[in-house]
Amino acid sequence: MQAEGCEAWYEMEELAVMGIVEVLGRLRRLLHIRADLTRRFTELKPDVFVGIDAPDFNITLEGNLKKQGIKTIHYVSPSVWAWRQKRVFKIGRSTHMVLAFLPFEKAFYDKFNVPCRFIGHTMADAMPLDPDKNAARDVLGIPHDAHCLALLPGSRGAEVEMLSADFLKTAQLLRQRYPDLEVVVPLVNAKRREQFEKIKAEVAPDLAVHLLDGMAREAMIASDAALLASGTAALECMLAKCPMVVGYRMKPFTFWLAKRLVKTEYVSLPNLLAGRELVKELLQEECEPQKLAEALLPLLANGKTSHAMHDTFRELHQQIRCNADEQAADAVLELAQ
Template sequence: MPNQPIRIGIVAGEASGDILAAGMLSHIRQAYPDAIIEGIAGPKMLEQGCKSLFDMEELSVMGLVEVLSRIRRLLHIRKTVLNHFLSNPPDVFIGVDAPDFNLPLEKKLKANGIKTVHYVSPTVWAWRENRIYGIAEATNLVLSVLPFEKRVYDKHGFPCQFVGHTMADDVPLEPDRNEAREHLGIPQEAEVVAVLPGSRGTELKMLLPPFLDTIRQLRKESPERVFVIPAANETRYKQIDEALRTSGIKEQVMLVLGQSRQAMIASNVVLLASGTATLEAMLCKRPMVVAYRLNWLTHQMMKKLYKAKFFALPNLLADREIVPELLQEDVSSEVMVPLLNKLLSGEQKQDIACFHSIHLQLKCHADKQAADSVLNLIHE
């Protein structure tokens, strides 16, 4: 390599991608302290010295219909980022998740001679497997976080490296509930429910009302129960705080900024939105109920396209239903309260031994593996 600093372009679209990217960037920084890193970053990436061209929150959109409502702004952002990197070519560009935004960007950058990596495989195993050809056209390498993803790429002969998941390295195999409760100021003897309605504004709109109804009903049955809602960021904190005020249960809920892992570890059971948080709850070895709601039209489209048996990550990784997953009209207090009560009472148990086994599969020094893969690609 020449003496000039290496240049890395990177775009993350949501909180989970920010965590993955920051861990990888920390190891790249160890090897190249003066690396120039820029793109679209979350707060953890900013801590690693990444310059952000736009606020990552602008990309945090979920669902086909929801994306269409923001399409003009998203296209403007992508065009601006593309032009920036064409004018200032990085040694490598890394798209972290957000495939609808990142893959078209990667394709154009690769066509202009820039090496590209996509971190977190799109769900080709769940729907439209033929998308893998477009992914191969857009990328030099895919970094996968789930073990079964690599098999799909190997079948088609496209470069893919399974690196594990950074959270599996960070979360202890035996999390300390007492320590987490002490950290959050929760009595050790309390019965605690952690509630995570999602990190995106659209998720909160769909899930927060039925989640708050569930909290109200559970607390009515047992007033001594403690409910903790960790907000993903300050924007979500304000939205949740306002919803709690409006619903009249603000004094009955502990709302905290961040600290989702501590909230999960402190809990007896977790109610949460489907997504990366379900993986974290599994790594924390906590029983859970997983829920998700989509815009009606998005759901109708996905019903025709989605081929996997499950949508909750613990079930996908176990290849069987080890946690209840609720979708659309089933996401109601009438359904969720009995499920949570059974878990709280011990009447129904979840396969914590399976959680532990999956944890070991994913514990692979992901941050270092991802950084090494990126640096090896730069040096090729």
């Protein structure tokens, strides 16, 4: 936004705080920033205030401004449908409109009579309905006729630590079945790559893989199947039309707590969009090499299971491909009138 000419009153990094302890350590500064922004925008009196992400910070700010007669929009909906659902009442008090990437988010807000507009997902707009697998393979140096598996063990250090060994062991099992199997591993940055390489040296030193710096989208498009951690990667993989298995593990207490807080039946966005188990989710104890390999084998076979999944991925892609940027701009302009 600064590159487009917007003025920054504060650096974004000041708000990029995760974890209870970290927030408490910065609480005084965060409260000062929010109070100052409330004062500035109250004096400025914009036609519309748009809070972008950072819901724990922005929704209170939006509520402060709404009390001053300023129209407010929150872009985009936090995962209130999944956990801490009572936040919906504060969101309703604080905003005139919530913009949602996903259709089931609007359905959730409708139940509570909170104004919400489904605008589609920007990633769905950016990705083609029918990606060119062979072109992606040419970029990565993968033969057109080889079987190809993408491993995406996550972008966070804790995820890479928890998942990489089992993902690599899974690839070893699959290569026994498919000796021509090409394994591509896109890693988000040099730090994650170094971390992954250390784990591979211990677990699977003889397993040949293509390590990629970034290029996750190309890896997904090029592959016959993907094994990945949950999160945005699962949505991107769906849009790449790459059949997948979701494997995830976290520390036992964290998982115990998550099971009690999270209100959804599934963890991956493809399943949440489909309203059923479209892709296999193997969590905690089930996230182990033998079960992961068994789930991936029919996908690598590129038969009826893969084709049915591909067709459903395409249908879901069309559902959320709605010119999200234009829809968001329209919503702001309509509220400003």
